[in-house]
Amino acid sequence: MAVYTEIDDEQLEALLARYDLGTLMSCKGIAEGVENSNYLLVTDRASYILTLYERRVNRDDLPYFLGLMDHLAAKGLPCPTPLHDREGKALNEIAGRPCAIVSFLSGVWPKRPTAKHCHELGIAMAKLHLAGQDFPLQRRNALSVDGWRPLLEACDGRADGVRPGLAGELRREFDALAAAWPETPGRAGSRPLPHGVIHADLFPDNVFFVGESLSGLIDFYFACNDYFAYDLAIALNAWCFEADGAFNVTKGRQLINGYESVRPLTDGEVHTLPLFARGAALRFLLTRLYDWLNQVPGALVKPKDPLEYWKKLTFHRQVLGASAYGIERP
């Protein structure tokens, strides 16, 4: 939760004058989002979210993210629609930060996801994967295998202070995953698994529901081109473990069934799912560990416990096949 950058009246007025949004009735910083500053704007016509992109977002990636939201919203996906100013621009600037205004989505994110929520999520994720197939821009997944090595190296000397023996375990895990990971999707000569645009961060706080109906997918700032099944593996990690660390196979099954009701998984994807689940667990373990070891005094956001993902990784390592996640194949 955070608002990193305060904006003043003149700055806001100057920005809004570029758009045709009606009269400003309210502007409140909202305590959501870890990477960026977000304001809820209410005008006499509608509600909007103003996002200021802070230093952790690469400015060069913004056309991909905003273009993707435009593309997906046009295909009927319930995601924020970037507003274009009178010159047609979706990307502007305020208080020295790149910024965008997007449509406001109704809904509340589920603090305790149910199996029904997981089923709805699976459906929406598969629709996202299909809707992204003709999106023309490309963005490499900066937090796939290649991106884990520098995080690992940055944490190496201090990981044992978080958990004795962790540094060695992480090195071995990384080596095993790097050796087994399928080739970069799209590389010439490879016969890769199905791939395309993935969200790559579909945690519960990025998915809105009204009652038990999914009403919105937000926060596309990790979206990239990668394997579809890797997106599913991230969601298995993020949605299907209970607070006590147990994997809830009913939730896994509902997530996958929802997904497959829109886009059935190939045999290759089913086979690779346990590997991807391990990889996804390592990815969030490493980024959380890095943030844990590099806490900024006075930071507005409390770092998340990296060891939650150590426990998840341990679960995935003992999995024998995709049936552990609720996939039934004859």
Add this chain to the structure above:
Amino acid sequence: MAVYTEIDDEQLEALLARYDLGTLMSCKGIAEGVENSNYLLVTDRASYILTLYERRVNRDDLPYFLGLMDHLAAKGLPCPTPLHDREGKALNEIAGRPCAIVSFLSGVWPKRPTAKHCHELGIAMAKLHLAGQDFPLQRRNALSVDGWRPLLEACDGRADGVRPGLAGELRREFDALAAAWPETPGRAGSRPLPHGVIHADLFPDNVFFVGESLSGLIDFYFACNDYFAYDLAIALNAWCFEADGAFNVTKGRQLINGYESVRPLTDGEVHTLPLFARGAALRFLLTRLYDWLNQVPGALVKPKDPLEYWKKLTFHRQVLGASAYGIERP
């Protein structure tokens, strides 16, 4: 800016079930308010603010604050109206905290107040003072002279670390103000200045405007019974100094003229205004100094600079009469 207490789905559902507010469409923590946690609730009928009262608010004071908002809103003042549940209660509980749901007010607080804003504020403050006159509950001002002494004592040993000589200056200032301060309003036998319900914290972030029209007064959690002119003195401190520390007499004049267009000041009030302005400056200097010296590691709120109020106090100490604030009397 802060959300101190997170609430989960079940807790929120259980709370909302007590009220008749329609279907929940959105719930976002908002990055406003220093003392409490605030959520913006949107239902299919309207928007509301859910406030969780954190430890700095005395639970015994909540009936005064909520009753006052009810009273003032009923008199047409643009302040939040507490919602009553089906049993008629405005005060409930969530996540172990006392809480209330109030109506949402449109408007944006002015980051750079203008003289027009000050004029509007003066009008609204005088209306508040008049509207509160038949409010039956009483609350002593815990941050008037009696309340300054413990703050002074708590800061005494370390104040010189913030500014050399500050501890002695504060002691002398306190003694001078305590000796000159008018008797407690309402005390038997006294002939006090006009008094009644005051807001006691009308800083710009507690006053909303749509364009230059005042649309809301919020945050009544310092409201109490005290001298009306002391409320005006707080606002002179909070609204009429420029960023460079200079007092803007045009803003002061507009604030007072706005006030007097609704409720003219008595000669006694005009005479006492410089004393009250010094007192108000000392009050905010002391609370800021205390928070500055008692920073909690990992706190979500950055403490405000106490020396801003040292500079204001220095200004008020050299003032010769109320004309310095823009009051013209024949």
